[in-house]
Amino acid sequence: MGQLLSTSSSSRRSHLLPSSASKAPLGKTEADILLSDSSSELSHPFPTEKNNDNATNTQTPTLLPLLKKAKGHYYYPVSGPKILDACGGAGVACLGHGKSNKSVIKAITTQISTVQYASYAHFRVDPVLQLEKFLCESTDGKMGKMYLMSSGSEAVEAALKFALEYHAWNGQPERVNIISRSHSYHGTTIGSLSASGHTTRRQPFTSVLNRTNFHHLPPCNPYRSPLPREEYLSSLLTSLESLITTLSPSTIAALILEPIVGAALGCVPPLPGYLSGIKSFCHTHGILLIYDEVMCGMGRTATSPSHHLHAYQSFPEPDISPDMMTIAKSFSASYLPASALLISTPLSNFLTSHNKVFTHGHTNQSHPVVASACLAVQGTIQSRNLLSNVAAQGGLLLHLLQKQLSQHPNVGDIRGRGLFVGIEFIADKTTKQPFERELDIASRVHKTALKNWQVLVYASQGCADDQGRGDVIMVMPAYDVTAKEIRDMVRRIAGAVREVFGSLWVA
Incomplete structure (x- = not known):
């Protein structure tokens, strides 16, 4: 044999x-x-x-x-x-x-002939405002503001920066630590790659990656654990509690994770109770929770009769919505490069009430043609059910x-x-x-x-x-x-x- x-x-x-x-x-x-x-x-x-x-x-x-x-x-x-x-x-x-998706192509060409570019720092444009409204409504109002960009890496980088600046605005500039997980991937920039825990993708750049302020937890991967599921879940949350204690809660700005892990693990959903346990620790210690839904989001992981657009919504756990969320890929179906950072309604209200402006920007941020493409793609997904x-x-x-x-x-x-x-x-x-x-x-x-x-x-x-x-x-x-x-x-x-x-x- x-x-x-x-x-x-x-x-x-x-x-x-x-x-x-x-x-x-x-x-x-x-x-x-x-x-x-x-x-x-x-x-x-x-x-x-x-x-x-x-x-x-x-x-x-x-x-x-x-x-x-x-x-x-x-x-x-x-x-x-x-x-x-x-x-x-x-x-x-x-x-x-x-x-075959003529409505998307028409939306793009129409917008190009109307306003093909306007600097986000100088003008507002209708498709960007419509897209922001659509995305915030898709989260049942949990998200309150959108920053439209071009790639998932940009969106993750922006989320990390926002977390640091938010705490500085709040008089807590000492919150400089970011928690992520091993066997994770969050992007190609130095910041997003520092957050990533994928060994081989990090390897060529380890000499310049930030290993002082970025800290990695074990991933939630039941297939690779010999423990019974309840015991395994407890061990994962204990690891988080231990890391928070070691770093000191007052030094931690944010925790970032993929609700369903993409390329780094290969489509691994979390155990029931994992995301709610993570959010509970973050909420208790004032740590901003970031969901990286670049790969798993925008309808890719829909499984239930309610057909939620975002991956975290597919889990039947009480309010596990994040403080920030990054999206890309299926966001525009890559008719044009597109990504976005969404921030929660409380964070958005904070910006307004404290007259704060996020110190961040890209030349093609809030691009009107990109916004039109995203609206048409999402409209197609909705209209065709x-x-x-x-x-x-x-x-x-x-x-x-x-x-x-x-x-x-x-x-x-x-x-x-x-x-x-x-x-x-x-x-x-x-x-x-x-x-x-x-x-x-x-x-x-x-x-x-x-x-x-x-x-x-x-x-x-x-x-x-x-x-x-x-x-x-x-x-x-x-x-x-x-x-x-x-x-x-x-x-x-x-x-x-x-x-x-x-x-x-x-x-």
Whole structure:
């Protein structure tokens, strides 16, 4: 009977590691390749092929398919078959691709011909005011003000800055500490990356990251805990209480977390009682609670008949609303780059009553065309009742993936909410031992799925430990996906998983 190839046998695994990317033809530049009708690949600016030198993280570029067009739920490369989009990039293209969303395109072009830009410091514009009203109403009035920006990293950076300035306004400038969690990811800027607890994404920049004022708690990841759930929950909240005591409550400005963790863990929801316990500690000690819903929010994790727009609203716990919340990705479906920081009504009222202005701004903040795009996207989601579809097709997606893959010896956990589902791969099902990092299992599944099964999934590493081990793929299709397409996605994904692990077995 065959057995899984040992992850500690370098001599036997060498042929399994990804080979170096092929080079462009001699004498041809990337521009030549891009302009050539016969070329189907272009060098990617972000390296993805790793060698075995983890200390230096040396990498070489890989080649990605060159796209001709994208339409509906498919990508069409210059050459080769069309590719079924099962992840919308990083969970972004929530309305799919192309001209089918005519109302969004019309809103953008109309706004460009009306007011294409106005500095937020000089003018107010109607689409920004309408968008703020819509977002605040979507939280049942819990949020009271919006700062519209371009990326999730910007929104997180703004949230951290707001927390510090708010406490300074309140005569507490000594509140300079930020609490976040291990195995978390909050963005690419130095501040947001300092808050992040994803080891490998932090590694190249550790020398300049702020390790004095940023402190990390253990994540809430039930699959990785040997404790019974109630005992595990208690241990997590005890860890928070201990850290608050160690730092001193009067020095802590904010705590930031993803209500449902995205790329860093792979679609992991919290235990019941976790968010309410976190909020209770924050409220008691005057610590601002920030929800990073950049990836999990704006309808992505809708599961219930009420079809709430925000991830935290899907948990049946009494008032767990945050003091601040960041959103992006499905906010604009990436018709245009968009993100936002929402602050609570009490914080908004504080600004007004104390005549305070947040010391923060970007050139394209409160951009009228971006606001118009976001309004049109959210209007489309509402008018087509797509959150109902997210709940229905999300339930089907999770059920079918579990049916197809839960018994696979190298599939450890399948979890998520709505159209936000992660599949974690393990070397041993009993011990939950992760694969060695250099085997690049998640990347291998991603590449096999793309090349041999023509389906795009999102791959990530580092969900199991601080050595960057732990492989997961994420499935995050568009909100208007059909049951037929869900079944097709699952068939292709399951086929790719079986193919990859079939190649890892020896007689």
